[in-house]
Every structure is written in structure tokens, then in C-alpha cells.
Amino acid sequence: MDLTFTDEENAFRQEVRDFFRENLPKEISDAVKNGGELTKEHMERYHAILNEKGWLASTWPEEYGGPGWTPVQRHIFDEESCRAYAPRIVPFGLNMLGPVLQKFGTQEQKDYYLPRILNGDDWWCQGYSEPGAGSDLASLKTRAVRDGDHYVINGQKTWTTLGQHADWIFCLCRTDPDVKQQEGISFILVDLKTPGIEMRPIKLIEGGHEVNEVFFTDVRVPVENLVGKENQGWTIAKYLLTHERTGIAGVGASMQSLEEVKALARKTMRSGKPLIEDPLFAARIAQVEVDLEAMKITNLRMLFKAQKQGAPGAETSILKIKGTVINQELKDLARRALGPSAAPFPGHITDGNLALAPASEANNAARYFNNRKTSIFGGSNEIQRNILSKAVLEL
Amino acid sequence: MDFDLTEDRQMLSDSLNRFLADKYPVEHRTKVAYAEPYHDPALWDGIAELGALFALASEDKGGFGGSGFDISVVFEAMGRVICPEPVLGALLASRILSHTDADQEALLSGAVRYAVGLGEIEAPYDLSFIKTEAQKSGDGYTVTGRKSAVYGGQAAEVILVAAKLDGKLAVLSVKAADADVTGYGMMDGGGAAEVLLDGTPAELVLADAEAAIQDAVNAGIVALCSEAVGAMEVLHAMTVDYLKQRKQFGRAIGSFQALQHRAVDMLTEIEQSRSIVIKAASELNGEDATKFCAMAKNLIGRAGRLVAEEAIQMHGGIAMTWEYPGSHYAKRIIMIDAQLGDTDYQLAKVASAA
Numbered sequence: 152m153d154l155t156f157t158d159e160e161n162a163f164r165q166e167v168r169d170f171f172r173e174n175l176p177k178e179i180s181d182a183v184k185n186g187g188e189l190t191k192e193h194m195e196r197y198h199a200i201l202n203e204k205g206w207l208a209s210t211w212p213e214e215y216g217g218p219g220w221t222p223v224q225r226h227i228f229d230e231e232s233c234r235a236y237a238p239r240i241v242p243f244g245l246n247m248l249g250p251v252l253q254k255f256g257t258q259e260q261k262d263y264y265l266p267r268i269l270n271g272d273d274w275w276c277q278g279y280s281e282p283g284a285g286s287d288l289a290s291l292k293t294r295a296v297r298d299g300d301h302y303v304i305n306g307q308k309t310w311t312t313l314g315q316h317a318d319w320i321f322c323l324c325r326t327d328p329d330v331k332q333q334e335g336i337s338f339i340l341v342d343l344k345t346p347g348i349e350m351r352p353i354k355l356i357e358g359g360h361e362v363n364e365v366f367f368t369d370v371r372v373p374v375e376n377l378v379g380k381e382n383q384g385w386t387i388a389k390y391l392l393t394h395e396r397t398g399i400a401g402v403g404a405s406m407q408s409l410e411e412v413k414a415l416a417r418k419t420m421r422s423g424k425p426l427i428e429d430p431l432f433a434a435r436i437a438q439v440e441v442d443l444e445a446m447k448i449t450n451l452r453m454l455f456k457a458q459k460q461g462a463p464g465a466e467t468s469i470l471k472i473k474g475t476v477i478n479q480e481l482k483d484l485a486r487r488a489l490g491p492s493a494a495p496f497p498g499h500i501t502d503g504n505l506a507l508a509p510a511s512e513a514n515n516a517a518r519y520f521n522n523r524k525t526s527i528f529g530g531s532n533e534i535q536r537n538i539l540s541k542a543v544l545e546l
Numbered sequence: 547m548d549f550d551l552t553e554d555r556q557m558l559s560d561s562l563n564r565f566l567a568d569k570y571p572v573e574h575r576t577k578v579a580y581a582e583p584y585h586d587p588a589l590w591d592g593i594a595e596l597g598a599l600f601a602l603a604s605e606d607k608g609g610f611g612g613s614g615f616d617i618s619v620v621f622e623a624m625g626r627v628i629c630p631e632p633v634l635g636a637l638l639a640s641r642i643l644s645h646t647d648a649d650q651e652a653l654l655s656g657a658v659r660y661a662v663g664l665g666e667i668e669a670p671y672d673l674s675f676i677k678t679e680a681q682k683s684g685d686g687y688t689v690t691g692r693k694s695a696v697y698g699g700q701a702a703e704v705i706l707v708a709a710k711l712d713g714k715l716a717v718l719s720v721k722a723a724d725a726d727v728t729g730y731g732m733m734d735g736g737g738a739a740e741v742l743l744d745g746t747p748a749e750l751v752l753a754d755a756e757a758a759i760q761d762a763v764n765a766g767i768v769a770l771c772s773e774a775v776g777a778m779e780v781l782h783a784m785t786v787d788y789l790k791q792r793k794q795f796g797r798a799i800g801s802f803q804a805l806q807h808r809a810v811d812m813l814t815e816i817e818q819s820r821s822i823v824i825k826a827a828s829e830l831n832g833e834d835a836t837k838f839c840a841m842a843k844n845l846i847g848r849a850g851r852l853v854a855e856e857a858i859q860m861h862g863g864i865a866m867t868w869e870y871p872g873s874h875y876a877k878r879i880i881m882i883d884a885q886l887g888d889t890d891y892q893l894a895k896v897a898s899a900a
Contacts, residue, residue: 285862286799353867355867356868356873429894487890490670490884493884494734495730497733500728505742516881533805
């Protein structure tokens, strides 16, 4: 047992830190710090900066243009990127479709799509959930019917994150309605310029626009856009979910949030004293700090196990459950620390002299509400518990 | 012992609930709560015509109510539709003015809208640390300072402000037109204002006002907690309804015991909330009002977070959307905690009162 980072790992951390200091545009880190919505241009610029360094596709093997990092290096990168207020990488092409194509795609698909993902030529989004198929994803109804050299797609997808920026969508579609649900699903790539597709925004609880509904009416897609075999989509989806779950503990983001909450509590005055001297609030901070300290190690333990086994196991669901709860608690503390100053609707008070809090804090209430999504998406925390009770406890 | 409302209060409750259910369907509420002036002036008049504001003051002050239960009835009805009308300001103002001989007719009839500026950015809850100061000036007074998150301040014509006068907490009355008032919409709908005072002419309402302000805060707490109970019950009903209707894995998700138990935990906390509000309302005009109101606000803060967060979680993505009414209920329930002292502040008050 040895919890120290090696000299090489420490040197790597320094390298990442220096890189962000020298290359991350202030405009982008400010946007992250202020908790507003990042523009498409921000994200594309950030991806391009990482790509030039060869650090964009952190989970890809070197043969496809990844950096060939160990899980510990990826963890260090995650921590440092949060520390520098770098954006989260838009995961759909890089962390989701990329690994799927590498494992299930044809040579042509790999040669065509993978470089375009790295270079930012295509912005991808995800077509999984449907209004009637959320936690029970396998019940999805969007139909893809073979017609000569095409599939004809009809149906509706929802919760499509950042679909408003996207060029392509990867979809789970029902290709065989007459077999067991899981055995009649296919994984199909769809160019969003194809006639018959309509994308509608969904306004979120705090007023932001991140997710969309996507409607498909007689959308004709070439059969070569099928990934893997027809009706193999569920296997691919499960493989993809395991990839989605690495890094889902959000340890770096929570470490950063903890520092922000402490800073906020140090300068916020309550009853003539800084809030951090209020024993009740101090106890709240200390409590979540304990949980986070444990989560750092839980996360590393599971990363190591995944490295040994070659793939993450079902127990990574623990990271999703506890990681999101820790982060949500920190968002709650940030809102709580502001008190009534968290009340204004984001953007309503822009006058610098009147603002109740600096821009980096003014959105704390909005962030708290928005962040409730993390225990719902990517397999809700209830579904993660089902996975654990079945696969780990064998109940 | 009798836990039923008196006949008069039941009538007020029924007529107010009917009026609000009719006039404040959630689409309308969402429309007016998030756009200037962050309430519906026509419906403000309607609420006033029903006598809801008169119910907030006692008979000897020109009203026909003024007990904790009267206040509770009005605000629970508002909570059921998450009504953004600035009634809290009227209550706080009436409560302070009731410690004077001031005529409240214009206030209680709804003809003149009042707001009350208590907290400041660096002293949101504990008013012994406020910095706003009042000074004698000729025949009258002036006030200088900044009142923050003045609920209903965006729509008020008169603003009562807490200020230090000769080192003591006093209340002064300022015309909104004389002050620098910046109104804004709130995260959970409804409006508030930042009120900047700089030698602003003011009338003295009460020189030694600490007890009157505490009484107003206590009444405000009964109001906010009642509003929260109304909103929590509606949100819980929506959640239970969703559990019955939403099917996944070929069955209603409400058939899963993991969710059933959580819906029951919500119910338990809501019943506890209703009880502590009844207790606080019954003690409002008594000696231990401050302690029991602190208890109520502490419990509501905890229960509200559980109910709002669990409602969102059990709905899944749908309650994360603006379009779904439940999201607005969840926001209101959460944001109530930061009004007139949050759950931690109240817990400390309970501990020190024991």
C-alpha cells in the first residue's frame, strides 16, 4: 500500500498545471468560473488547444491518437483541469462514440469518423432516452426499418445534451420488434442534416438550454451507418455506459467546489463574523470534506482495479452515486452560503455596483438546481443501485 | 383541543383557494412570476378584494384577523399555487405598523403596496449587525444605507426600512419614488429589490423597534412556513401521481418499494412541517413566539430540501424542465429557506432559547 504519487506522476501534474496556465484562454476559464453556459466556440477552441497538445482524447489508445495515459494520469489531468477552471470535455464524440467505434466499428468507419472527432469537424450528440424509455432504456421505440440500402427512422429521442450544436447523432433504434427487447436494438449514426429531423429545445429548471428533443420522421440513413451488427446495439450501449462511468465520480470538480465554498464562507459575513466561523456551517463543510477525502481514495482504488482487469466493473456505480451526492451537497452549501444574495434570477442584476455577489457566485442557486441532473442522467442513481444490488451483491 | 379551522377561517381559506385556483393556473403563474413587474397587479387587486390582507391584521388595527392561524390560512393558499403576489411585504409592514397607531386602511385594502427592508448583504438574518443609519434632519429624518433582497420591493410604493437610530433599531418609512430602487426577478419567481438610500427623506415609524421587528419577522416566518407547507403538499401530490402513472419496466414505478418508502418519508416530513407550523401559529402572539417560529423555520428548511430534491429525483428528467410545474414548486420550496433566516440560523436560535 502506497498512496504517494511517483516522481513521474508529480512531474506530469506539474506539466499539466503549466500547460493550463500557459494555454487556457482567460475568457474560457472565466466562463467556467462564472457558471454560465459555455458557447460552442468556447468548447471548440478548448478542444483544439488540447488536440494540438495530443491530450484531447484522454481515453483513446495511442494508435488512434490518444495520449496513452494510465488511469492515474487521467485522474491527475481531471484534477488539474478542474483546478484551472478548464471546461469539461464534451464527451459525446470523444469519450462515448470514439471508444465504441474503436471496438465495434468497421475500418472505414474508424478511418473516417475518428480523425474528424479529434479535429472537431463533427460535433456529436446522443440519441438514447425517449419520453417513454428513460431508466428502462431497453423499452425504446424509435424504429429503424430496412429499405434497400437505407434504414428509415421514425420516432423521438429526448434529453439530447447540446444537440443544438451537433452535426451528428448516434442513436439506439429498434430494428426488430419481435424479439426480446434487448435483442432488437441497433446502434446507428445519423447525419442531422438528413431531411425529416427536427430538434426542439427543452428549457431547464433554472432557465438554461442544454438539452433537446429530437424528432425523426421518415429519416433515410445509409446502411453503412450501422455500427456493429444489426440488433447488437444493446451490447454496444452497455459497453458505452461503462466508459461513461469512468470519471463520473467528478472528484476534481468536487475538490474545486470545496475550495470555492470555503473561500465563500471565509468572506461571507453572518452575525458579525465570517460564515466559516459559524459552527453549524463549519460542520457542514467538514462533513462533506470527509466524504470527499474518502471518495478520492475510492475513486483511485477503482481506477486501479479497472486498470488491472482491463475494464471498469459494476462497482463503479458507487462512484456515480456517492460522487454526485458529494457534488450536489457542495452546490447546496454554495447556495446556502449566499443566503438571500442567491435570490436574483441569473443575469437580472448586471450592474457591478449593485450585484449582490461577484459573477462567479451569483449563479450559485442556478447551479444548485441545474446540478440536480447529475443524479438523474447517465443511469439514475436508482438504476446504479439496481446494478450494484444485482451485479455486486447478487441479490 | 380542536385542530379544525374556525368557520370564518375556513370560509376565507375556501374563497382564497377557489380564487387562486381559478386565476392562477400554473401557466399564468409562470408567465407573470418571471417577467416584470414579477406579479400580476390585477390579481393583487383581486386578492385584496377578497379581504386577504385584512385577515393579516387584528380588529383594533383595522383588520379582521391577525392571529397566526389567519396568516397561515392566507399563505398556505398562496403556497398551493406558488403565488408571486407581494403579500409578504404587506404582512411585515402591517405587523410593524400594528405596534403604532398608524392607520392601515390603505395597506390592508391593497390600495398602497408596502415592502419591508430588513436584511443587508452582510447582515441578511441577524439585524443587530445592519449598517443602515437614520438621522434627524429638520422636522423629519433621513436614511442612508442599502437594503438587500427587499421582497416585493420591485412593486412597492412605500418601503419600511430597519435602520439604526441613535444606536438602536428603528423603523422608518420611505417613499419608493424617493429611493434608488432596483427591482429584479428571483430564481423562484416573484420579485425583490435592492434599495439604495442616500440621505433619503423618511418618516419615523417606530424609534425603539426591536420587539416590533422581531414580531414582524415571526409573523413572516409563520407565513413563509405555511406557504412552504402548501407548496410541499402540492408537489408531493404531483410526485405520487407521477409514481402511479409513469411506467418503466412494464409497471408503474410507484410499484417499486424503493420509491414507495421515499414517498412516505416525504409525507412524514410534510406532516411534521404542518404540525410545527400549527404550533408556531398558535404561539405567534405569545411570549415564546420567537422560539417556536425558529423551530418551524428550522424544520421547514430541512423538510423542504428533502421534499424538493426527492420530488425532482423521483420524477427523473421531467421535473428538471421549466415546462413541468413541479420544477417551479421545488425552486420556491428551496428558496424559502433563505428568507428571514435559514435553517442553521434558526437552529442556533432554538438552541440559545432553550
